Amino acid sequence: MTDSTAPPASSVPDTPTLLAALQLAARAPSVHNTQPWRWEFDGTRLDLFRDDDRLLTAADPQGRQLVISCGAMLHHMRTALAARGWHTDTQRVPVPTRPDLLATITFRAWPDPPAGVMTRAQAIERRHTDRLPMTPPPRLGELVHTARMLASPHDVELDVLDDSARPLLAAASEHADANRRYDMDYQTELHWWAGHSGTNEGVPGTALASDAEAAHVPIARKFPSAAHSQRRGDIDDQAALLVLSSPGHTVSDWLHVGEALSAVLLECTSMGLATCALTHITELPAARESIHGALTRAGVPQVVLRVGAAPADTTEQPPTPRRPVNEILTVRDHPPSPAGGSHARSPDSDSTNVTMSRPGPL
Template identity: 55%
Template sequence: MDAIGTARVPDHPTVQAALSLARRAPSVHNTQPWRWVFDGHRLHLHRDTSRQLFSADPQGRQLTISCGAILDHTRTAFEAAGWNTEVIRLPDTAPDHLAIVDFAPATEVSDTVRARAAAIEQRYTDRLPMLPPRGWDRVEPGLRAAAGARGAQLEILGDSARLRLAAASARSAALREYDPQYLNELHWWAGNNSPADGVPISALVSAAEAAQVGVGRAFPTAPPSLRRGELTDASRLLVLGSATDNPLDWLRAGEALSAVLLDCTVAGMATCPLTHITEVPVSRRAIANLLPEPAIPQVVIRVGTAPTAAAQPPTPRRTVTDFLELHRGG
């Protein structure tokens, strides 16, 4: 139901349509660790700990960041459909209840909101080497503002930090190289062709291409891409951080991640979120030491230009009925 009318809350088909779009949100290993409940008036976001990576993410930090990403995607989808949203974060003591979304009809939908909603289906995680981002000086202030509006801090690493960040990434991989639980978890979620979740082979890169990037997670390798050739990565390296390190910070970092990725997509840029470097404390401290301003790193983001048009098919997503509970009685 279009909100620009007499309705006070969205109906069930509108909720389903908005979440069908928002489910394209990024999540760690494409686990999609969220559960939604619509009680007829408000939308409730819960963590789904059955989809948690207990080896890579024992605290559920990346799980909560992932839920923050779909929260912002969901607000964008509703705003494009004519609904203003207000969020109550961590509304009670239940650890899995992350947010409540309230609705009010909008009087108009801006072109900016429409563009961000369209970017949801255009965005993808590009793990291949990139060219420098075009128009960066024009886009950077808006990215900082979008992150700040969502309670996170966005810092841009200088070119001199790339080798040190690559060293931190390699250190994280070395610490996990002989961890059977981590490796089993990684191979369960990546390199398979599940129709609903995980990272498919089509989204992975060859060993040579991964080496050209230098800062990516050590995923299972795939055949070489036909669209890149020999290219050393020249992406910008961004860090989303926070002043403290608790579930509210993680949720807000996920919301900021969503906003930065969508705004980069609108600007025609390719993106790749990286969380593996922040999984290991020693590597996380190394990133913090690279930042121009004090912050606790939550997510690193590569931003650049894809040399050719993307040929990667969409990564799989669960159906809305898999993660949405509708209360018909309202």
């Protein structure tokens, strides 16, 4: 006897499509490249969970940056699936009694997604965090116009700060670092995640700045120094400063910020621009408040984004490592019961008050 409630096979991506999309989406940015997410697929729907084993307990005890990272992964995954012909209907934070469940995705065929979606999907593999000094971004007005359209469906506001705000943000950045300088838990955590090589996680030395390079980028998180000289010569950072702000300070807000951040980063990459997302300035309430005073739009500052151009003679940065798909995806043989019991397996290498968030462009 067949299960009459099961969707036809054509209503969900096949396994190779799902795995290929997830492998691409795993390039999503995350704080310290912790990759704090996991997915479960039951043959019908795809669930995104936060992985609290990867929570930065010193830097991010509330999990704000963790959830923003998961939001970026969610948008990357939806974009990767769209490029493969699948529309994703997304329920965000669907079950109040399951705080680790952040989103549930179901599928519809989408044979002709918009050109912008395809362009941003193609940018996923090229996007990386650039911590070096940048020159001013060309076509900034065009970028801001598009970025605001991409952020708006997530109820996220995008501000562009003028040059008068640079000293304010530099002071906020320095203040954030000064507050952490003698916090041994924070420093131990930072050094554990940054500067290593040969692993599938964390920030490798190739992605870090030397002391000489960092001296030219006053608005940046203080990472361990890398053994480089000045790869871009003796230039000061001239990146544009964008701020993403949410209406509130809830898990849902943070998730939407991550999705908006992903869309803006991919749009920047598709335009040939370099980017560096900063969340350390907004870790502390006092710093958030100081940034809020420089904004022209209402909201809670969540992410400061440096956007600029890398000099033409810059050596291309090698991609940062990512965990393999079989570490972040579990395939369930059956949908979970209310008690949570279901048989789960890793893929081969080959509730109440559920709310539907309004859809937005990818």
